[in-house]
Amino acid sequence: MQKKITANLNAEGVPTQIKNPELVLERRRQIVDATVHLFVEHGYHKTTTRMIAKAAGFSIGSLYEYVSCKEDVLYLVCEAIHGEVQRAVEEALSGSANGRATLAEVICEYCHVCDQMNDHILLMYQVTQFLPSQWKVKALENELRITDIFIQALLVLSGKGDIPQLDYKTAALVGHNISVIGQMWAFRRWYLAKTFSIDEYVEYQTRFILGLVFQPVQSIEK
Amino acid sequence: MQKKITANLNAEGVPTQIKNPELVLERRRQIVDATVHLFVEHGYHKTTTRMIAKAAGFSIGSLYEYVSCKEDVLYLVCEAIHGEVQRAVEEALSGSANGRATLAEVICEYCHVCDQMNDHILLMYQVTQFLPSQWKVKALENELRITDIFIQALLVLSGKGDIPQLDYKTAALVGHNISVIGQMWAFRRWYLAKTFSIDEYVEYQTRFILGLVFQPVQSIEK
DNA sequence: ATTATCTATAGATCTATAGATAATGC
DNA sequence: ATTATCTATAGATCTATAGATAATGC
Numbered sequence: 001m002q003k004k005i006t007a008n009l010n011a012e013g014v015p016t017q018i019k020n021p022e023l024v025l026e027r028r029r030q031i032v033d034a035t036v037h038l039f040v041e042h043g044y045h046k047t048t049t050r051m052i053a054k055a056a057g058f059s060i061g062s063l064y065e066y067v068s069c070k071e072d073v074l075y076l077v078c079e080a081i082h083g084e085v086q087r088a089v090e091e092a093l094s095g096s097a098n099g100r101a102t103l104a105e106v107i108c109e110y111c112h113v114c115d116q117m118n119d120h121i122l123l124m125y126q127v128t129q130f131l132p133s134q135w136k137v138k139a140l141e142n143e144l145r146i147t148d149i150f151i152q153a154l155l156v157l158s159g160k161g162d163i164p165q166l167d168y169k170t171a172a173l174v175g176h177n178i179s180v181i182g183q184m185w186a187f188r189r190w191y192l193a194k195t196f197s198i199d200e201y202v203e204y205q206t207r208f209i210l211g212l213v214f215q216p217v218q219s220i221e222k
Numbered sequence: 223m224q225k226k227i228t229a230n231l232n233a234e235g236v237p238t239q240i241k242n243p244e245l246v247l248e249r250r251r252q253i254v255d256a257t258v259h260l261f262v263e264h265g266y267h268k269t270t271t272r273m274i275a276k277a278a279g280f281s282i283g284s285l286y287e288y289v290s291c292k293e294d295v296l297y298l299v300c301e302a303i304h305g306e307v308q309r310a311v312e313e314a315l316s317g318s319a320n321g322r323a324t325l326a327e328v329i330c331e332y333c334h335v336c337d338q339m340n341d342h343i344l345l346m347y348q349v350t351q352f353l354p355s356q357w358k359v360k361a362l363e364n365e366l367r368i369t370d371i372f373i374q375a376l377l378v379l380s381g382k383g384d385i386p387q388l389d390y391k392t393a394a395l396v397g398h399n400i401s402v403i404g405q406m407w408a409f410r411r412w413y414l415a416k417t418f419s420i421d422e423y424v425e426y427q428t429r430f431i432l433g434l435v436f437q438p439v440q441s442i443e444k
Numbered sequence: 445a446t447t448a449t450c451t452a453t454a455g456a457t458c459t460a461t462a463g464a465t466a467a468t469g470c
Numbered sequence: 471a472t473t474a475t476c477t478a479t480a481g482a483t484c485t486a487t488a489g490a491t492a493a494t495g496c
Contacts, residue, residue, distance in 0.1 A: 019447065043351060045267050049485060059450050064486060100436070126351055129265060144413060163436065170435055172417060173426045176406060184402045191366060195394060204395045211433025213392060214322070214385065241473065271459060281476050286460060 014072045017065045027066050030056045032080045035073055040119045044074060044127050074127060075135045081120045082142040088113045089146055093153060099161025100210060106153055107178060107209060108202045114182040115198045121186040151175035174209070181205055236294045239287045249288050252278045254302045257295055262341045266296060266349045296349060297357045303342045304364040310335045311368055315375060321383025326428045328375055329400060333427065336404040337420045343408040373397035396431070403427055 018024050034055035038047040049070055053063040067073050092109030095102065114121060128139045151171050158166040166174070185192065185201055192201060207213055240246050256277035260269040271292055275285040289295050314331030317324065336343060350361045373393050380388040388396070407414065407423055414423060429435055 017448090023448085048483085060486080061451075061488095062449050065448070068486090070485070125347070129348055140413075166435070169417060169422075169426060170429075173423075173430060174435060176410065176414070177403065177427075177430060180402055180406045181399065184398060188398065191362075192398070195391060200391075201395075204391060205399075207392075208395060208399060208433075209436075211430075211436045213388070213396060214431075214433045239474090245474085270457085282460080283462095283477075284475050287474070290460090292459070 014076060015068050024066060027056070027058075027062075028076055030058075031063070031066065031073060032076050035077050036081070036120070036123070039077060039127060040123050044130050049073075071130070071132055071135075074130060075132075078124065078127065078131065078135070078139050079142075081124055082139070082146075085113070085117055085120065085124075086142070086146055086149075088117065089149055093149060099157065099163050102157060103154075103163070103210070104206045106150070107181075107206050110150075110178065110182045111185055111198065111202045111205065114186045115189070118186045118189060121183060125183075125187075147175050147179040150178045178209065181209070236298060237290050246288060249278070249280075249284075250298055253285070253288065253295060254298050257299050258303070258342070258345070261299060261349060262345050266352050271295075293352070293354055293357075296352060297354075300346065300349065300353065300357070300361050301364075303346055304361070304368075307335070307339055307342065307346075308364070308368055308371075310339065311371055315371060321379065321385050322432060324379060325376075325385070325432070328372065329403075329428050329431060330424045332372075332400065332404045333407055333420065333424045336408045337411070340408045340411060343405060347405075347409075369397050369401040372400045400431065403431070 016024050018027075031052065034057075035047070035052050038051055038055055042051075049063060050060055052073060053060045056063065067076070089110060092113055093106055095105055095109070124139075124143075128136060131139055151174075154166060154171040154174055155168070157163050158171065185198070196204065238246050240249075253274065256279075257269070257274050260273055260277055264273075271285060272282055274295060275282045278285065285295075289298070311332060314335055315328055317327055317331075346361075346365075350358060353361055373396075376388060376393040376396055377390070379385050380393065407420070418426065
């Protein structure tokens with residue numbers, strides 16, 4: 001029973017010397033919370049294990065009882081952030097389901113998640129490269145899992161209301177595009193914010209994704 | 223006169239002990255060429271200055287005659303890659319100019335550049351974070367300069383042929399989107415290539431950007 | 445007795461430089 | 471004489487561990 005509680009930060013293949021699983025969970029939570037801030041501010045390489053231990057509230061010696069190396073900390077951080085992002089996205093998308101209005105809502109909710117989790121999204125992109133290759137694969141799969149939420153949502157909407165039938169390839173591509181368009185706000189907010197508020201950004205992107213930008217002139221499509 | 227030739231890898235604010243400007247240019251070219259491969263393979267931090275010197279064909283001592291620190295090498299690499307990408311994009315976009323066909327062509331050419339320069343685009347994203355802040359700003363500006371090429375192209379097309387009038391904000395957003403959609407191919411090719419060839423990717427993305435995906439059903443837009 | 449935590453440091457690594465040597469041109 | 475290149479290493483830094491100490495429960 002307790003196994004389930006601890007499974008999150010415990011049974012992920014990160015070894016520990018500590019016997020008490022609840023303590024492991026608690027300390028690793030401390031480690032992750034402290035480290036996210038340090039990584040956001042200094043990046044992975046300029047953050048030393050000493051800084052991590054200190055910020056987490058114990059000594060280096062203790063730190064190495066809960067992880068076997070610095071890369072373990074990195075992995076714990078990546079997992080925690082992805083969990084957070086995914087939870088936020090899933091929660092945001094648990095709305096109703098009809099046609100374009102739903103799609104517009106999905107875009108809106110997702111972009112706001114990206115806006116709020118800006119630092120975390122940037123961090124994920126910066127540090128994934130330093131993960132050992134086995135874990136790097138897992139991180140990329142996590143990334144795809146979030147994209148897949150959009151793809152599934154699109155397939156559910158496909159053919160309903162005012163939304164045309166979408167073949168899988170099209171749905172897949174649009175799903176990736178929505179995912180990346182949200183991340184673009186996180187990446188380029190420092191610049192885009194000169195022109196757009198987040199709400200304007202959502203408005204313009206929704207128009208774009210729904211294909212309204214290039215439509216006003218009568219269609220000369222063959 | 224020669225100043226112009228050497229300006230590229232010389233007068234960029236990277237100091238050198240060497241008097242002969244042509245030699246500086248040549249050696250820095252060696253350094254950049256060797257380092258790009260090392261960075262792509264090992265990343266910035268795991269590439270040592272010794273490795274760089276060796277791959278470039280001289281000793282560490284000599285390396286430090288042409289740059290003052292490792293970050294200088296990073297900066298030279300970033301500048302060189304951006305120059306290459308920008309040149310490739312500009313060359314690819316020097317086509318004709320009518321309506322949607324031109325836009326489709328722009329998308330096509332750009333995506334192929336991203337496909338071919340995959341490694342370099344990924345590298346840019348990975349290493350920009352390690353630049354000293356003054357140069358980081360320059361790197362981000364370079365990034366925007368490429369986006370701006372698309373925005374300008376869109377504004378030229380605006381209102382011509384079968385393309386509707388685009389206000390600046392819309393053009394800016396679409397420009398950013400095109401830029402990011404190309405990069406998405408570079409980032410996720412390892413996965414997207416399971417579903418799309420580069421040509422299919424271009425085809426589907428063009429349909430998407432031109433707003434054809436959500437159109438087939440008769441428009442119920444109010 | 446067992447578990448958790450701490451201090452102190454070994455060991456490895458890497459950047460950047462000092463000082464010596466070779467090459468070039470007046 | 472001046473310029474370019476090399477070798478050898480100082481100096482700094484950081485990860486991970488060994489071994490000592492404190493806390494907990496039988």
